[in-house]
Amino acid sequence: MLLIGTDPRLREAARSLGLAPVVSPAHGSAMEVEGVSVAIVDLAAPDAATTARELCALDLPVVAVADDEAQLRDAPAPLAGVVLRPLGDGALTACVRAAMRAHRVRTEQQARAAWLQAALGSTNEAIIGADAASRVMFLNAAAERLTGWTEAEARGRPLDDVLSFGDAAAPDGRSSAPVRLTSKSGASRLIEHNASPIIESSGALAGVVAVFRDVTEKKSLEQRLTVADRMSSIGTLTAGVAHELNNPLSFVTSNLEFAIAELSRLAATAEGRQREDLEEVRVSLRDAAAGAARAAEIIKDMKTFTRAAEVQTAAAPVDVNQVASFAARITGNAIKHRAEMVLDLHADGAVMADEGLLRQVFVHLLTNAAQAIDPANDKRIITLSSWSDTTTTSVRVSDTGGGIAPEHMQRIFEPFFTTKPVGEGTGLGLSLCHSIITGMGGHILVDSKVGVGTSVTLVMPRSAVTDRSTADATLPPVAPPRVLVIDDESLIGAAIRRILTKQGMEVVAVEHGREGVDLLAGGEHFDAVFCDMMMPEYSGVDVYDAVKARAPAMMSRIIFMTGNAFASREHDLFTSTKNVRIEKPFLPADLSAAIAEVLKRHAS
Numbered sequence: 010m011l012l013i014g015t016d017p018r019l020r021e022a023a024r025s026l027g028l029a030p031v032v033s034p035a036h037g038s039a040m041e042v043e044g045v046s047v048a049i050v051d052l053a054a055p056d057a058a059t060t061a062r063e064l065c066a067l068d069l070p071v072v073a074v075a076d077d078e079a080q081l082r083d084a085p086a087p088l089a090g091v092v093l094r095p096l097g098d099g100a101l102t103a104c105v106r107a108a109m110r111a112h113r114v115r116t117e118q119q120a121r122a123a124w125l126q127a128a129l130g131s132t133n134e135a136i137i138g139a140d141a142a143s144r145v146m147f148l149n150a151a152a153e154r155l156t157g158w159t160e161a162e163a164r165g166r167p168l169d170d171v172l173s174f175g176d177a178a179a180p181d182g183r184s185s186a187p188v189r190l191t192s193k194s195g196a197s198r199l200i201e202h203n204a205s206p207i208i209e210s211s212g213a214l215a216g217v218v219a220v221f222r223d224v225t226e227k228k229s230l231e232q233r234l235t236v237a238d239r240m241s242s243i244g245t246l247t248a249g250v251a252h253e254l255n256n257p258l259s260f261v262t263s264n265l266e267f268a269i270a271e272l273s274r275l276a277a278t279a280e281g282r283q284r285e286d287l288e289e290v291r292v293s294l295r296d297a298a299a300g301a302a303r304a305a306e307i308i309k310d311m312k313t314f315t316r317a318a319e320v321q322t323a324a325a326p327v328d329v330n331q332v333a334s335f336a337a338r339i340t341g342n343a344i345k346h347r348a349e350m351v352l353d354l355h356a357d358g359a360v361m362a363d364e365g366l367l368r369q370v371f372v373h374l375l376t377n378a379a380q381a382i383d384p385a386n387d388k389r390i391i392t393l394s395s396w397s398d399t400t401t402t403s404v405r406v407s408d409t410g411g412g413i414a415p416e417h418m419q420r421i422f423e424p425f426f427t428t429k430p431v432g433e434g435t436g437l438g439l440s441l442c443h444s445i446i447t448g449m450g451g452h453i454l455v456d457s458k459v460g461v462g463t464s465v466t467l468v469m470p471r472s473a474v475t476d477r478s479t480a481d482a483t484l485p486p487v488a489p490p491r492v493l494v495i496d497d498e499s500l501i502g503a504a505i506r507r508i509l510t511k512q513g514m515e516v517v518a519v520e521h522g523r524e525g526v527d528l529l530a531g532g533e534h535f536d537a538v539f540c541d542m543m544m545p546e547y548s549g550v551d552v553y554d555a556v557k558a559r560a561p562a563m564m565s566r567i568i569f570m571t572g573n574a575f576a577s578r579e580h581d582l583f584t585s586t587k588n589v590r591i592e593k594p595f596l597p598a599d600l601s602a603a604i605a606e607v608l609k610r611h612a613s
Contacts, residue, residue: 010023010026010028010029010030010031010045010046010047010048010049010105011030011031011045011047011048011049011064011069012030012031012048012049013048013049013050013051013054013057013060013061014049014050014051014053014054014057014074015051015054016051016053016074018096019049019051019074019101022049022096022101022102022105023049023105025102026102026105026106028046028047028105031045045069046070046109046112047069047070047071047072047089047105047108047109047112048061048064048069048070048071048072049071049072049074049101049105050064050071050072050073050074051074052073052074052075052076052080052081052083052084053074053075053076053080058080058083058084058085061073061084061085061088062085065085065086065087065088069112070089070090070108070109070111070112071085071088071089071108072088072089072090072091072092072101072104072105072108073088073090073091073092074092074093074094074096074101075091075092075093075094076093076094077093078093089107089108089111089112090104090105090107090108091104092104129147129149130149130150131150132149132151133151133222134151134220134221134222135149135151135152135154135155135156135200135220135221135222135223136148136149136151136152136218136219136220137149137152137156137163137168137171137172137218137219137221138207138216138217138218138219139168139216139217139218139219140215140216141213141214141215141216143167143168143169143216143217144165144166144167144168145163145164145165145166145167145168145171146164146216147160147164148160148163148171152221155190155192155198155200155221155223156171156172156173156190156192156193157192157193157194157196158171158193168217168219172190172202172219172221173190173191173192174188174189174190174191186201187199187200187201187224187228188200188202190221198223198225199223199224199225199228200221200222200223200224200225201221201222201224202219202220202221202222203219203220203221204217204218204219204220205217205218205220253572254304255305255572255592255593255594256498256501256572256593257500258301258304258305258593258594259498259501259504259593259594259595260498260500260501260503260504261301261594262298262301262302262305262594262595262596263501263504263505263507263508263594263595263596263597263600264504264507265294265297265298265301266298266508266596266597267504267507267508267511267597268294269291269294269295269298270511270597271511272287272288272290272291272294273291275287276288276291301594305594325361325362325363325364326359326360326361326472327359327360327361327362327364327367327472328359329354329356329359329360329367329395329402329404329469330354330356330395332364332367332368332371333352333354333371333393333395333404334352334354335368335371336368336371336372336375336393337350337352337375337393339372340372340375340376340379343376343379344375344378344379344391347379347382347384347389348378348379348382348389348390348391348408348409349389349390349391350375350390350391350392350393351390351391351392351393352393352394353392353393353394353395354393354394354395355394355395355396355397356395356396356397356402356403356404357397358397358402358471358472359402359471359472360402360449360451360469360470360471360472361449361470361472362449362469363445366445367445367449369441369445370441370442370445370446370467371393371404371406373439373441373442374406374442374465375391375393375406377406377439377465378391378406378407378408378410378463379391379408380410381408381410381411381412381462381463382408382409382410383410383411386409388409389409390407390408390409391406391407391408391409392405392406392407392408393405393406394407397471399471400470400471401451401468401469401470401471402469402470402471403466403467403468403469404466404467404469405464405465405466405467406464406465407462407463407464407465408462408463408464409461409462410462410463411459411460411462412457412458412459412460412461412462412463413455413457413459413463414459415459418455418457421439421455422439422440422443422453446467446469449469449470450469450470451467451468451469451470452468453465453466453467453468454466454468489512489513489514489515490514490515490535490536490537490604490608491514491515491516491517491534491535491536492505492509492514492515492516492517492535492536492537492538492539492604493516493517493518493519493525493528493529493533493535493537493538493539494506494516494517494518494519494538494539495519495520495521495522495524495525495538495539495540495541495544495549495552496518496520496539496540496541496544496570497520497521497541497544497545498520498541499518499520501541501593502518502519502520503518505518505539505600506518508597508600509600509604512601514604517535521544521546521547522540522544522546522547522548522549522551522552522555523547523555525538525540525552526552526555526556526559526560529556529559529560529563530555530556530559530560535563535566536566536604536607536608536611537566537568537603537604537607537608538563538566538567538568539568539570539600539603540552540553540567540568540569540570541570542569542570542571542572542579543571543572548578548579549569549570549579550578550579550582552567553567553582553586564588565587565588565607565610565611566607566611567588568588568589568590568591568603568604568607569582569583569588569589569590569591570590570591570592570593570595571590571591571592571593572592572593589603589606589607591603
C-alpha cells in the first residue's frame with residue numbers, strides 16, 4: 010500500500026489490513042507504483058490532491074482521507090473511497106478492502122477483455138458485432154481486411170453499410186449460400202456467413218454478431234476441379250467412341266481403296282459400255298471413300314482436341330497453318346450463324362508446341378470472337394491470319410465485336426475473371442491460353458476498342474527443327490515381305506491381307522494376341538507385324554511384352570495400330586520405344602509406308 014501523509018493512524022490501519030505501507034510525502038510529480046495494490050492519500054498533506062490525481066490517472070485505486078468536505082472538493086474523481094475524520098472504528102479498513110475488491114474485479118475484467126480481443130483478432134474468421142439498433146460496435150482484423158473498414162471508421166455505422174451484399178440477402182441467423190461482399194474500395198469477394206443474436210442475462214436482445222469467411226479461392230478450386238472432372242469424363246468418352254468408330258472405318262476405307270484400285274485396273278482393259286459401267290461404279294466408290302475420309306478426319310479432330318488419355322509433354326514442330334485450319338473447321342458451324350470467317354494464313358515456319366494444346370488455344374480464341382459479335386451489327390467479320398518473320402511465327406484472331414472495356418483489360422488473363430453472363434463462361438479460357446503460349450516461350454498481345462472490336466495476337470518462336478522428309482518412307486519394299494496381322498477385328502485383318510496380297514506380299518492374319526505371340530516365338534519369321542493395341546483379354550502391350558520375353562529379335566518389327574484412345578500402359582510403351590505406329594482409319598498407302606519404314610530400319 011502506498012501511504013501519502015504523516016498521520017500514524019493511517020499506517021496502523023494499513024498494518025491491520027496485512028499490507029506493507031510505503032510511506033511517501035505528498036509531492037506534485039508522478040511516482041513509482043509498481044507492486045502497489047491501493048493508495049491512501051491524506052488530503053490534509055501538502056500537494057496531496059495533485060498526487061491523488063496523478064495516481065488515479067495511473068489507474069490505481071485511491072482512498073482519500075479528508076478533514077472536511079472542502080478538502081474533498083479539490084480531490085480528483087473517481088476515487089475508490091472516501092473517509093472523513095474523525096476516523097471511526099473499522100471505517101478506513103472497510104473502505105480500503107472494498108476499493109481493493111473493486112479494483113481486482115475491474116483488472117480481471119480488463120484482462121479477459123484484452124484476451125478476448127486478442128483471440129478475436131487472431132482468428133481467420135471475420136467477426137462483426139453490432140448493437141440492438143444494428144450499429145457496428147466491433148470489427149476484428151479479418152473483418153477489417155475483407156470489408157476495407159477500420160474499426161474506428163465503422164463504429165456507429167449501420168451494419169448494412171459495412172457488410173455490403175448488394176442485392177443478396179443479409180445474414181439472417183442461418184448458414185447461407187456464398188454471396189458477393191463488396192468492400193469499401195469496391196473489391197468483390199465471395200463469402201459464406203451467418204449471424205447470431207446477442208442475448209443479455211435478462212433475455213433482452215443486446216445486438217447481433219456476424220461471422221463470415223472468404224471462400225473465393227475455395228470456390229474457385231472447386232470449380233476448377235469440377236471442370237477438370239467434367240472434361241476428363243467427356244474426353245474419355247469421346248476417345249472411346251473414336252476408337253470404336255476407327256475399327257469399322259479402317260476396313261471400310263481400306264476395302265474402298267482396294268475396290269477402287271481394282272476397278273481402275275479392270276476399266277483400263279474393258280471396252281464400250283462395260284468400261285463406262287465400271288468407271289461409274291469407280292466414281293461412286295471414290296465418293297464413298299471421300300465421305301469415309303471426311304468421317305475419319307472428324308474423328309481425328311475429336312481425338313486431338315480431347316487428348317483424353319495421351320498427355321504429351323514433349324513439344325514437336327507444328328505447322329500453325331494446319332492447326333489454324335483445324336480450329337476454323339471445328340468452330341465453323343457455330344461461327345457461320347454469327348459472322349463471316351476470313352482465313353489469311355501465310356505463316357511459313359513451324360513452332361515447337363504440343364499440337365493439341367495449340368489447337369485448344371485457337372479454338373478458344375475463335376469461340377470468344379464469335380461470342381463477342383453482336384448479331385444486330387451490319388459488319389460481322391472474324392479474321393484468322395498467320396505470318397512469319399526470321400525468328401517468330403504469329404497468329405491473330407480479330408473480330409468486329411463489342412470490344413473490351415478499358416477497366417477490364419488488366420484482368421483478362423486472371424483465372425475465373427469473366428464479363429460473360431452466369432452460365433456462359435468460367436473465366437478459365439484466356440488464362441489457359443496465356444499459360445500455354447508463355448509455356449512455349451511466346452507471348453500474347455491484345456488490342457481492343459469498345460464498339461470497334463478486338464484483336465488477339467499470339468507471337469511464338471519459330472522451330473529450329475525442319476520437318477523430316479517422308480518421301481523415302483513411301484518407297485515400295487525391295488522384296489515382297491512376309492507380314493503378320495494381329496487384330497481382334499477379323500474384317501480389319503481381312504482388309505489388310507487383301508490389300509497387301511495384291512501387292513505381292515504374304516500375309517497371315519490372326520484374331521488373338523496369344524496366337525500371334527506363339528507364331529513369333531515358334532520360329533516363324535515375319536518382316537513386319539501389325540498389332541492392334543486395343544484388344545480384349547490380351548492387349549497390344551501384352552503382345553509386346555510377351556514378344557520381348559520370347560522372341561526379342563521381333564520386337565522392333567512390331568507396328569502399333571492405334572485408335573489414339575490410349576490408356577497409361579499404351580502411352581508409356583509409345584514413349585519408351587521407337588516402333589513404327591499408324592493410326593486408324595488407315596489407307597493402303599499408310600500400310601505400305603509403315604512396312605517400308607520397318608524394312609529400311611532393319612536394312613540399315
